[in-house]
Amino acid sequence: MNTALTRSLIELEQHVARDGWDQGPRLFALADTAALIKAEPRLAAALAPETVEMAGLAPLRTYTSIEQEGFPGGRALDEALSGIGWPETVDGAALVVERVMLPPDAEADLPAESDGVNVDAWAAAHPQRQEVRIAVGVLRDGSRDCALRLRSRDTDDEVLSGPGLVPNLEDALAQTLQD
Template identity: 90%
Template sequence: MENGKAAGAMNAALTQSLIELEQHVSRDGWDQGPRLFALADTAALIKAEPRLAAALAPETVEVSGLGPMRAYTSIEQEGFPGGKALDEALAGIGWPETVDGAALVVERVMLPPDAEAEMPADGSGVDLDAWVAAHPQRQEVRIAVGVLRDGSRDCALRLRSRDADDEVLSGPGLVPNLEEALAQTLRD
């Protein structure tokens, strides 16, 4: 696998999982802290624990067996980030081989590219967080970012100003630094 392709690779099952995950988290409303999830292959979970079949894919259990189901099951990691800064908390995470991927849901304030060009330089003495928070073009967003061991990456993003399930955007590379930090948790 080529690194360039892996870093930008997209996986339809991952995309669907992230959209579902963002919608799940959205039911708890806005102003939440970061939430971390392990992504496990649903079929492998059911094979290991057949009693989970109805809970993981209740609409797809058939008399003849299991029909199509979502590819990944999200398992929330309680207590994350445990009072640490997000980058520090992610740097301390490592997953066992049974985990196929990881997902993180965070809320942030973002600026459009033209507004970012106006930002004061580091070291200017301006509190950048306060500057961004006060900017008239700021957008509050909830981002679900996910990575898989095969290098696939994707994001689902909801603007607070367009807070509806059918307004969730998705695509790889929306938050590349966060994608990379999350990918590091899957490396040995």
């Protein structure tokens, strides 16, 4: 587990949470904070003092999130991600999205799209649905992690984290880092 990535995603989710619920997807580049300050010393003034201080404490590593404005521009998420590529100076990528999740036992009741049922609407109306905000991040070294907040437990101390919570989203985001 990459604790710097975990810490970064939890902070990122909390940052996005300040804007409330019902937001569109938000995409971020992740840059090693120490390398970013070294390359652009003027940026240190824009960062929180504790972030700058931690960036100088080797071997601790921190990541700075840089939001990519205008994402996804009205396109489907998978389509929008497939068109993203990052320069080598970007150490990783993070995506924050809101989704409706269902318990595993609800999958047996899932209607087929061929039945003419809007699956998204069906899931949104399901009595066991959970609305969640997911911050997923991947690094060039292969590290992956997620931070997840349930709308029903909307406090910073209730944010869950762990790798593999949304593997398909992790895979799609990791593809944006491929050459």
